[in-house]
Amino acid sequence: MKKYLIVFLLFLIQIECIAQYSRVYESYRKNISRIVEGIDTDIIEDEQGKTYFGSIAWSLDPKQTFNYTFVSKLDRLGNVEWAKPISDTVQEPSIPRLMAKLRDGRYIVGGSIVQDSFTSNQNWLAFFDGDFNKLDEKIYPVEYDANDLWSFHQHSDGDLIFCGLSGKYYRESGGGLGWGRAFILCTDSLGEKKWYREFYDTSRPRDLHWFSHVTEDHLGNIYVCGFNSKAAVTGNRLIVKLNKEGTVLWYKEIASPGFANRLMCVQERPDHNMILIGSLFDLQLRSDSVLISIMDPLGNVLSEFTVPKNYYTAAYWRCRPTIDGNIICAGGLQRNEDPNGNDFRNGFAHKLNLDGKILWEQEYSAVDSLVELFFNLGLSRDGGFYFGGISWLPEIYESRNWLVRVDSNGCLIPGCNPVGITEKESYPEHYVLAPNPAQEDLYVYSNEYHYKASEISIFNEWGTQVYSSRIETAYKHKINLSQFSAGIYYYVIHRANQKLQSGRFVKI
Template sequence: MKAQIFICAFLLISLIGKAQITFDTTYDHNLNQEFGISILLLPDSAYLCTVNSFNFATGNNQDLLLYKIKPTRNISFLTILGEDSSYFYGGLPGSLIKLHDENYASCGTKVYYNNNSDGIYIKYDRIGNIVFYQLYHGGYQDALYNITETYDHGIVMIGYTTYYDSIQNKTTDDCLLMKVDSNGKVLWRKTFGGLEVDAGYSVHEISEKRLFISCLKKFAINNLVSWIIITDSIGNIIQEKEFNNSSLNCDAAFTTTSLDNQYFLWGCIDTIINSNDYSSPAFIGKLDENLNFVWKTIFNGPTLNGILNVRQLSDSSIVFVGGSYPYAWIGKLTKSGKMIWQKNFQHDTSPDNYFADFQQTWDKGYIITGSTNGPTGQDLWLVKLDSNGVLATDTFNTGTVMIDTKKPSFKAYPNPATDQLYIEFNDGKNETWHLIITDSYGRRVFKKNYTGNYVVEVPLNTLSNGIYFVQGILNGKSINAQPVIIQKTIDP
């Protein structure tokens, strides 16, 4: 009897321990306008998220942010890429990726005051610091929208380029596909297009010798054609197919791969099923190896809707996120495109909500990034739903986390430090600062200079157990000095 009671109690505790956590939180950076782009789930259950942050007060710059957010929803780290009189844009949803070496990469665009632009490749270390970023330009305007790592650890990115074509004696807009090595050096660069305006949105490696890309041809404002291309490993076209305007007359140029080595295509489609339907509803379709539709699911309804990202889960179901104005929108389909469920969400009474990207979490729920409009304007929106797409009624309090990087911040953690010691600095100005560590006798044991926001991992193998003082120096003034205890673990 006691054994049965113990087993029941154990099962109850186990179920409680595995309860699905949900929350709804917004983040505001310096009262700017924030738009969530991409999100990754990290091994420690934290979230890594890229964000566009527009300076609404001055209107003269936009930064690209990288947030690391703890499962408790606190900000662990913030990296800022930006400068005055320039606008930094992240790529499309899904354009933040994990690399084979446990670092991270993303792509985007830098727009200058004269409206010229460069594509950007950014590499982050495993903590979130920028290792380097590289600019690319082949014409007046270059932009990079999506990214993938190849089997040989190269990076392939897709977007568009605008340049002067001397043969046609006109400015040409083409789909841009390029590959760089792990250090950002260009290996090759290809353009695809004709007299129309062309741009690329998705790229995937489907084998060691094949790339699968999606582009959009724009012949006129209301004359858009989806263009799917399969290339070899150096960007030469092997197979291609256009979905002409008799069936697809709007923005349907986003793709991902399926578990059975086929493809998903999504966007919007020109069709009216019911008399009160919106004329260009969102759709998801599955393509076979020959780029023919296997099935197509159309989300017809009376309101404007759009899908921003699609992922197939390990159980073969398909989850999508986007917006169904004025709500954020998430849904789940069977592997054959049949609806399982769909949900709309609104943060407080916000008139403008959308979900941009998501990942499935350890408890089979979903962590989602997007944007919502609130008291401080447009803010980064982070939502955790359960496995059925539900935000529990007893969820964590909604609220806005205010981040002010106009004032320098400096902290050391963990304290005591047993295996690792991190020093985090944020000033929001990309200035050079100095890290100094002294022991209890006042002897300097570590000094190094850094530029901009940074998390420094201090090697403990050079330090003995004891008390140390960690200090940050900016413009000749101490930012903060704090004692840290080093208490390294000793292997038995």
């Protein structure tokens, strides 16, 4: 037991030593001018606190054909250990949008890849081992020619669920993306396609449908959300619910006249209603604000509100559930409108609870430049966060990868003061989990005098829910840990939508 305790303490010390930082990186130069780089994928932290992200680098110089997709590995202090191209992207450029570690230890990177002599983009997925050697690669051709995997979720049964945009280029005057269909793709764990669904209601030019986030509820049903754009101006929120076989249970389009809407995140709450997070763009004021909706499992909107703001415009690019049962979102924010119309957005992040209340807000800037914003994010094993995107350098007309690593309050400097209420809420210690660390069984005890049934949800270090059960009795509720791998787990005990207690335990 003494040996286990020493190992456990060393493990916690190792986690606590992961540093906060804000770094700007150049992945790959190769004597190319006017290089543009940005972190486009999720940021992944491994068991040793090392960090991985996917990025793309290309040249704005029309005389130079250059386009590379990279994966970079950083040490615990944010220093680059290596940055390697993961495809020969001069001939077939790939654009990474998502990155994840699967339950069997493999990594995936997905997005789109150029095909047919640069005339189409098709959905692309690559599998890698722990050292990011490519194991396999899949391309999923469809009818349209501008496709992109945008969001990913590994289903509880092991299948891989993706969503995104299936678009078609507008070949006439003005060019650009002319049509778009929102899609959902399901594959098995090896990437073999099982089913594919598209959603659209028009074939007019400039009408786009796009899915941006996919998740799963406690019954294994799939929720996917996004938005449409009518004539490239107005837009409505989209959400669809399917069973795991791909049968559509319902499909909703939610309009807000006078505004363009989009949904960026859908997540189940403890009461089994869904929280929807997105943005509301005022077509007259030309500014964004954050929009929160609560929806029941039948698709009925129960409540809806915009988040009070003290800025000109703000929008989330990515959101994901945290290991303590809340939601973290990151994107770009601009406090005041620039009279010359310049884009002076900074990176920013909100941590929200499942009622949509902002627990804290933080704003970040790498250098005093034009646009700096976050495209993606990741979770740290110690409760902190990673935010990744671009930092634009106007003096040389180039951009760089920008990665920020913060603590659980969004602080670069320990002890900073977040705007809003911090995550440190006061909960009476109604429950005791023992033993901790635990090897085979974990027991939950309640000291409530008049006990009412509650529920415990357990999450791994990546924020994925791995266990849930009702606590029917106050005495010795048993949780068998035989299917849990060794490591740190986080729990939330709740009753309906009331959070009672949260914490962590160690499986040895």
